[in-house]
Amino acid sequence: MKRILPLLFFLFSFLGFSQNEEEPTIEGEITAKVINAQTSFPMESVHVINLNKVVGTITNQEGKFTIPAAVNDTLYLSFLGFKSQKVRVTNDMFKFEGTEIALTELAYALEEVIVRPYQLTGYLEIDVKNLPINNSYQYSISGLPTSYEAGSKNPSAVTKVLGAILNPADLLRNLFGKKPKQLRKLRQMKEDEDIRNLLASKFDRETLTELLQLEKMDIDDILSNCNYSKSFISTANDLQILDAISSCYEEYKVLNRR
Structure with missing residues (x-):
């Protein structure tokens, strides 16, 4: 029994050390390729910005770019006529080559939006329940002819309205x-x-x-x-x-x- 206890202590210590040891953050330059999501063709002159390091670059004729980055940095990709996209940098982007990022044309992105017209029945009690509610905050100030709509995000919007005036x-x-x-x-x-x-x-x-x-x-x-x-x-x-x-x-x- 005395021999078993030291052995168990050693094993638990080793496991604890392994769990506490964190994998070092990978940092350097990554290379990736930007393609058109609909055609799979490479996209030239796409702007790529690392939001964390505040550095930018553009893709070449093959759609490729190289940019300084670290794991968990966020890349922001923008191109006229396409939906902008944010991509988080992962370990795999450093370990493996051939990372592809697809951008969607706005014409296709808009097709995914479903417009729901108001279905009015003619009965006031039913139609009132179906109409959207405006949650914006309205504030009026004595001496001013109009009220101010401060937005629908949170009650702190009143601080911005009063602060801007006072x-x-x-x-x-x-x-x-x-x-x-x-x-x-x-x-x-x-x-x-x-x-x-x-x-x-x-x-x-x-x-x-x-x-x-x-x-x-x-x-x-x-x-x-x-x-x-x-x-x-x-x-x-x-x-x-x-x-x-x-x-x-x-x-x-x-x-x-x-």
């Missing part, structure tokens, strides 16, 4: 303060030529929201409270919006130090 500085502090890591990416984004080229060709704020982890509504709030006009906000391309946010953020940091 104290713009507080709204900026809330927006910038909640996303310090994402906003530190601004300088990296401006320095990467591939990312700048992509943003210069886009007007939908989609890439910006993914990179900064801000919502489109937050971007509009930031620009509005930095005294940018509605015309600029609605017509500027994403690169101009990035420069505007960056300029506003620098001014905020100066004011915040004071």
Whole structure:
């Protein structure tokens, strides 16, 4: 019995050590190929961005790209006329060659959307139950002619409405303060030529929201409270919006130090 106990202790210690030993994170460069999901043809000039490292590249004539990455990084792929896609980097992408990523044309992606018209019966009690409910919050302020709809996300929307009217500085502090890591990416984004080229060709704020982890509504709030006009906000391309946010953020940091 005395001999068995030390042996069991050794086995349990070895198993515990094996479980605690974690596989090291793989990091380096990965190579993959982007294809058209409908035709399987390679896609050239697809923009690929590593959202974690804030670096970008584009695919060559064979649809291939190489980009710095680590396991669990997220790649964001974008091409005009195709549905943008996010892909998480896995160990297999480093271990095996021939990784293919398929993008779907928007025409095919839209076919998957089912539009359900309202089925009205003519009976008020039944039709009222079938109509969608608007969960947006409406706020009215004394002295102002119209009410404000603050969105349907959560009750904190009232903070943004009141903050924008009563104290713009507080709204900026809330927006910038909640996303310090994402906003530190601004300088990296401006320095990467591939990312700048992509943003210069886009007007939908989609890439910006993914990179900064801000919502489109937050971007509009930031620009509005930095005294940018509605015309600029609605017509500027994403690169101009990035420069505007960056300029506003620098001014905020100066004011915040004071």
